[in-house]
Amino acid sequence: MPRITAQEVYQICEESLPWAGIMGFEITDIGKGTCRVRMPRKDEFLRPGGTVNGPALMSLADYAMYVAVLSAIGRVEMAVTTSLNCNFLRRPKAGAVIADCRLLKLGKRLAYGEVSLYTEGAEADGPVAHVTATYSIPPARDGG
Amino acid sequence: MPRITAQEVYQICEESLPWAGIMGFEITDIGKGTCRVRMPRKDEFLRPGGTVNGPALMSLADYAMYVAVLSAIGRVEMAVTTSLNCNFLRRPKAGAVIADCRLLKLGKRLAYGEVSLYTEGAEADGPVAHVTATYSIPPARDGG
Amino acid sequence: MPRITAQEVYQICEESLPWAGIMGFEITDIGKGTCRVRMPRKDEFLRPGGTVNGPALMSLADYAMYVAVLSAIGRVEMAVTTSLNCNFLRRPKAGAVIADCRLLKLGKRLAYGEVSLYTEGAEADGPVAHVTATYSIPPARDGG
Amino acid sequence: MPRITAQEVYQICEESLPWAGIMGFEITDIGKGTCRVRMPRKDEFLRPGGTVNGPALMSLADYAMYVAVLSAIGRVEMAVTTSLNCNFLRRPKAGAVIADCRLLKLGKRLAYGEVSLYTEGAEADGPVAHVTATYSIPPARDGG
Numbered sequence: 001m002p003r004i005t006a007q008e009v010y011q012i013c014e015e016s017l018p019w020a021g022i023m024g025f026e027i028t029d030i031g032k033g034t035c036r037v038r039m040p041r042k043d044e045f046l047r048p049g050g051t052v053n054g055p056a057l058m059s060l061a062d063y064a065m066y067v068a069v070l071s072a073i074g075r076v077e078m079a080v081t082t083s084l085n086c087n088f089l090r091r092p093k094a095g096a097v098i099a100d101c102r103l104l105k106l107g108k109r110l111a112y113g114e115v116s117l118y119t120e121g122a123e124a125d126g127p128v129a130h131v132t133a134t135y136s137i138p139p140a141r142d143g144g
Numbered sequence: 145m146p147r148i149t150a151q152e153v154y155q156i157c158e159e160s161l162p163w164a165g166i167m168g169f170e171i172t173d174i175g176k177g178t179c180r181v182r183m184p185r186k187d188e189f190l191r192p193g194g195t196v197n198g199p200a201l202m203s204l205a206d207y208a209m210y211v212a213v214l215s216a217i218g219r220v221e222m223a224v225t226t227s228l229n230c231n232f233l234r235r236p237k238a239g240a241v242i243a244d245c246r247l248l249k250l251g252k253r254l255a256y257g258e259v260s261l262y263t264e265g266a267e268a269d270g271p272v273a274h275v276t277a278t279y280s281i282p283p284a285r286d287g288g
Numbered sequence: 289m290p291r292i293t294a295q296e297v298y299q300i301c302e303e304s305l306p307w308a309g310i311m312g313f314e315i316t317d318i319g320k321g322t323c324r325v326r327m328p329r330k331d332e333f334l335r336p337g338g339t340v341n342g343p344a345l346m347s348l349a350d351y352a353m354y355v356a357v358l359s360a361i362g363r364v365e366m367a368v369t370t371s372l373n374c375n376f377l378r379r380p381k382a383g384a385v386i387a388d389c390r391l392l393k394l395g396k397r398l399a400y401g402e403v404s405l406y407t408e409g410a411e412a413d414g415p416v417a418h419v420t421a422t423y424s425i426p427p428a429r430d431g432g
Numbered sequence: 433m434p435r436i437t438a439q440e441v442y443q444i445c446e447e448s449l450p451w452a453g454i455m456g457f458e459i460t461d462i463g464k465g466t467c468r469v470r471m472p473r474k475d476e477f478l479r480p481g482g483t484v485n486g487p488a489l490m491s492l493a494d495y496a497m498y499v500a501v502l503s504a505i506g507r508v509e510m511a512v513t514t515s516l517n518c519n520f521l522r523r524p525k526a527g528a529v530i531a532d533c534r535l536l537k538l539g540k541r542l543a544y545g546e547v548s549l550y551t552e553g554a555e556a557d558g559p560v561a562h563v564t565a566t567y568s569i570p571p572a573r574d575g576g
Contacts, residue, residue, distance in 0.1 A: 347487035
């Protein structure tokens with residue numbers, strides 16, 4: 001059972017993370033330490049070549065990690081990324097992107113996980129990008 | 145002498161990289177393989193804690209690398225990021241962010257560089273983030 | 289079916305990669321684009337705290353990637369690492385280490401994969417380190 | 433003034449980090465948060481193509497970071513790498529390698545720095561590899 005619901009994440013975003021709304025992120029699945037997030041197709045995300053730009057993909061991956069961390073520890077809004085490594089593997093199509101995230105480690109102070117990103121409907125082509133990231137968990141938790 | 149001007153970069157962005165305009169990136173300095181880019185303060189970039197969110201910082205760094213690569217090879221719009229590694233070092237203040245970028249290697253097929261990000265006006269506090277990134281340069285160049 | 293056998297990899301190492309012999313790497317499983325490699329416990333690998341040092345873990349991961357790449361493309365000795373990112377997740381015990389590697393992308397020029405490292409006999413504790421790496425594949429292949 | 437001398441680092445290595453001796457690392461310069469380390473040419477480090485293998489370069493970079501961290505905080509043997517990102521930029525010649533390291537951040541719990549690696553005598557060709565790494569500093573310091 002996840003320790004936070006998609007609705008609770010959306011509420012945090014409404015209150016203090018406007019970026020997620022601008023990007024249109026949608027949590028389509030949430031487990032404990034895992035999640036799937038969808039980023040819709042938007043013209044603003046296109047780059048030369050008609051594909052989705054890298055920053056949009058990294059934003060999606062970072063958000064998916066945030067959701068996965070909160071799904072494991074509960075409502076700790078102040079969890080922050082300390083490092084993120086992104087490898088772009090294939091040219092994404094100009095469509096929606098799906099992020100599959102799972103934590104590989106959940107410690108008291110740090111969480112580490114990986115995110116695989118796919119063009120929606122072209123998952124069989126393999127991931128368009130692969131991200132690993134570390135989140136720092138603040139000592140005083142207000143939730144979970 | 146840079147092989148592209150700030151105006152020419154802005155023109156590429158207007159035509160095919162709308163993201164840069166949305167973010168408000170401003171090229172304040174451009175050399176050959178180096179540049180400085182400014183990201184203004186925007187409420188959309190804030191995150192819990194009142195600081196600038198990580199994706200905005202990574203977007204800025206990625207754009208600065210793009211500008212630095214084009215400054216070295218000329219107008220090659222199809223240059224694409226192949227990997228980006230970001231380390232978040234200090235909590236940025238809720239203000240404008242400055243990115244200083246320089247290439248460490250410029251090969252025929254790959255460029256590699258680093259970007260240091262600072263809160264504008266608080267440069268003396270040290271970088272808020274440090275990014276290294278690799279760009280792939282397509283074989284057929286339409287410029288430079 | 290892998291396109292190279294463990295014996296063939298050992299032969300390359302004997303001829304031109306003495307490091308692998310010094311480290312004592314043993315290929316315990318090899319598929320097509322996947323492998324498992326074992327690094328024995330050696331006093332030389334210890335570091336303050338009585339654990340396995342980071343360079344030994346990174347060496348093991350890099351070797352596992354090399355084996356996985358060759359398992360997918362055949363005998364191409366000149367495949368070289370272009371980037372490697374290692375996250376150390378848990379203090380390894382002073383014992384043998386197991387590396388599980390799989391490729392996430394195999395292109396004509398680049399291969400990308402991930403490696404999870406475990407203390408032998410303590411796999412259930414989770415990985416002690418997680419590595420992602422990119423290999424460059426030279427254009428002229430002498431095998432595969 | 434560095435908070436540790438090269439001799440004191442060598443003493444730690446003799447007592448509990450045998451790897452450094454095996455590799456032949458030599459500290460040729462040490463400041464506060466900076467250092468230069470030399471790795472001699474050894475046949476054991478060669479790889480197909482007659483160049484220095486990646487693990488030897490990463491070992492050198494990791495050691496240089498360790499020395500730079502100790503130069504800033506004093507004798508804290510239990511400082512450990514938490515992440516290391518290496519980009520291989522040019523084929524090194526089969527010679528000695530020089531590592532130039534500097535810290536970009538020194539916090540209470542984390543240090544972050546970068547290392548540029550050069551073939552000795554071919555520094556003008558540019559770095560053969562560039563490394564960024566994070567070290568975790570244990571809370572109870574026994575020195576410094």
